[in-house]
Amino acid sequence: MPENIATSEAGSPLYLRVRDQLAEQIERGEVTANIKLPSERVLAERFETTRVTARLALAQLEAEGRIYRSNRRGWFVSPPRLIYNPTEDYSFSDNAVTQGRLPRTETLEVRCTVASAWLAGKTGLETGDPVVLVRRRRYLDERPVLVENIYLNSRHLPGIKGFDFNRSLWKLLRDQYSVDLVQKKIEMFPTALVDPQASALSVNAGTAGLCVNRCSRDAAGVFVEFDEEFWLHDTLSIQVNVA
Amino acid sequence: MPENIATSEAGSPLYLRVRDQLAEQIERGEVTANIKLPSERVLAERFETTRVTARLALAQLEAEGRIYRSNRRGWFVSPPRLIYNPTEDYSFSDNAVTQGRLPRTETLEVRCTVASAWLAGKTGLETGDPVVLVRRRRYLDERPVLVENIYLNSRHLPGIKGFDFNRSLWKLLRDQYSVDLVQKKIEMFPTALVDPQASALSVNAGTAGLCVNRCSRDAAGVFVEFDEEFWLHDTLSIQVNVA
DNA sequence: CCGTGATACTGGTCTATACCAGATAAGTGG
DNA sequence: CCACTTATCTGGTATAGACCAGTATCACGG
Numbered sequence: 001m002p003e004n005i006a007t008s009e010a011g012s013p014l015y016l017r018v019r020d021q022l023a024e025q026i027e028r029g030e031v032t033a034n035i036k037l038p039s040e041r042v043l044a045e046r047f048e049t050t051r052v053t054a055r056l057a058l059a060q061l062e063a064e065g066r067i068y069r070s071n072r073r074g075w076f077v078s079p080p081r082l083i084y085n086p087t088e089d090y091s092f093s094d095n096a097v098t099q100g101r102l103p104r105t106e107t108l109e110v111r112c113t114v115a116s117a118w119l120a121g122k123t124g125l126e127t128g129d130p131v132v133l134v135r136r137r138r139y140l141d142e143r144p145v146l147v148e149n150i151y152l153n154s155r156h157l158p159g160i161k162g163f164d165f166n167r168s169l170w171k172l173l174r175d176q177y178s179v180d181l182v183q184k185k186i187e188m189f190p191t192a193l194v195d196p197q198a199s200a201l202s203v204n205a206g207t208a209g210l211c212v213n214r215c216s217r218d219a220a221g222v223f224v225e226f227d228e229e230f231w232l233h234d235t236l237s238i239q240v241n242v243a
Numbered sequence: 244m245p246e247n248i249a250t251s252e253a254g255s256p257l258y259l260r261v262r263d264q265l266a267e268q269i270e271r272g273e274v275t276a277n278i279k280l281p282s283e284r285v286l287a288e289r290f291e292t293t294r295v296t297a298r299l300a301l302a303q304l305e306a307e308g309r310i311y312r313s314n315r316r317g318w319f320v321s322p323p324r325l326i327y328n329p330t331e332d333y334s335f336s337d338n339a340v341t342q343g344r345l346p347r348t349e350t351l352e353v354r355c356t357v358a359s360a361w362l363a364g365k366t367g368l369e370t371g372d373p374v375v376l377v378r379r380r381r382y383l384d385e386r387p388v389l390v391e392n393i394y395l396n397s398r399h400l401p402g403i404k405g406f407d408f409n410r411s412l413w414k415l416l417r418d419q420y421s422v423d424l425v426q427k428k429i430e431m432f433p434t435a436l437v438d439p440q441a442s443a444l445s446v447n448a449g450t451a452g453l454c455v456n457r458c459s460r461d462a463a464g465v466f467v468e469f470d471e472e473f474w475l476h477d478t479l480s481i482q483v484n485v486a
Numbered sequence: 487c488c489g490t491g492a493t494a495c496t497g498g499t500c501t502a503t504a505c506c507a508g509a510t511a512a513g514t515g516g
Numbered sequence: 517c518c519a520c521t522t523a524t525c526t527g528g529t530a531t532a533g534a535c536c537a538g539t540a541t542c543a544c545g546g
């Protein structure tokens with residue numbers, strides 16, 4: 001990632017000068033992640049301006065991924081982004097641990113349902129085909145960073161509903177069903193998180209996020225699972241290698 | 244992309260209710276892209292609130308990628324995202340035309356320089372190695388959607404500086420140097436656009452963007468070019484296939 | 487007919503203030 | 517010592533203005 005430290009000149013808007021001074025303090029000072037910033041009211045006073053302008057500056061730093069907010073608790077310095085390769089099968093947990101992070105997975109819901117028109121279009125299923133929906137929330141260092149909806153082809157994965165989804169799904173498919181996910185179609189786009197994803201991550205509606213959709217098939221081309229991930233925008237960096 | 248129309252209940256904040264009503268009007272009414280919304284002052288009056296709150300609602304829709312702003316001209320409905328596959332070599336222009344869009348490329352600068360420590364770390368070059376920097380701006384339907392910095396290995400591409408960079412770089416390398424870019428390392432992360440990228444795209448500092456970095460090598464593993472792209476967040480959807 | 491300058495309109499920035507709801511810390515009673 | 521209440525601090529939402537700096541328009545003068 002480039003350093004990309006934008007430093008504003010004297011003539012630039014006040015909220016950008018405040019942004020830059022805060023950014024500098026973050027770089028210089030206690031760079032340790034998850035440190036709490038002074039409250040908005042204190043910042044406004046310190047920079048001799050109002051809360052509205054202070055919040056503009058904070059929103060800039062948030063958009064850049066330097067800080068994040070915890071609802072009604074305050075602003076905190078963002079930890080480094082998790083490097084994530086959606087084309088490879090590996091465990092979220094293993095990946096996080098390798099990068100010195102503490103991962104945790106929470107299964108929010110496991111439910112039998114049927115494919116919507118939208119899902120059918122994404123997967124090649126017919127509308128109404130049976131699927132198992134698994135909703136999970138994942139944490140890094142106890143901060144929730146993503147929620148996902150996993151749609152499993154229940155016809156090809158009998159009894160899938162009974163397993164423990166707090167562990168790696170990829171390992172489950174490999175060990176219990178001898179399924180290798182060799183074909184994938186991945187789609188990613190930045191978007192705002194709205195409900196229900198926003199509340200599941202305890203952030204305000206409109207928080208910047210990244211949506212990662214992944215449709216996986218086995219070697220024979222049979223649809224196995226569709227994964228719809230909603231990440232907080234400052235928590236990840238996608239990395240893909242093409243040989 | 245999921246429909247994902249968040250509809251707020253009666254008890255929810257005013258700016259979310261305004262957001263939803265505007266979103267509805269966009270869906271129902273003149274969905275045609277690039278239509279201008281009423282001015283902030285008119286919206287504030289129409290929803291019986293203030294400009295600040297109206298702007299909050301507009302910022303939500305902007306974050307979701309539904310609308311975008313043109314500096315001091317107004318708010319406009321966003322056109323569909325360009326589907327973009329950074330792992331494949333094809334022309335930006337061809338890709339855009341295929342999707343019914345009008346592309347344009349502008350070369351902002353061509354300059355001989357040397358590799359910075361940052362670039363060296365990304366490419367495997369030594370700091371100080373000669374590179375040619377090409378800065379380009381690309382448009383869709385006359386809206387600037389990305390700026391990029393291309394760093395070319397001038398040792399392996401003699402005379403590269405003299406060519407026309409408004410055309411496809413990939414075709415140039417293939418036709419003039421018989422170079423195929425078969426190895427790529429791609430990194431993507433959401434971030435805010437700050438100067439100088441923000442001003443190059445005529446947006447305010449802090450506008451949500453997506454940074455796509457691509458390091459390409461030839462069949463022998465020799466570094467050829469590093470491409471650093473800054474996209475407006477609402478203009479693209481990344482799509483990658485893994486066979 | 488074209489250029490030009492005045493003008494209205496747009497979003498961009500900023501002040502000052504208010505109240506609310508959730509999170510937290512301090513205090514209190516068992 | 518713990519459980520519960522209370523007070524305080526936090527960001528979240530909202531009002532009501534103000535001035536500035538570009539954009540677009542239109543009438544006017546050449």
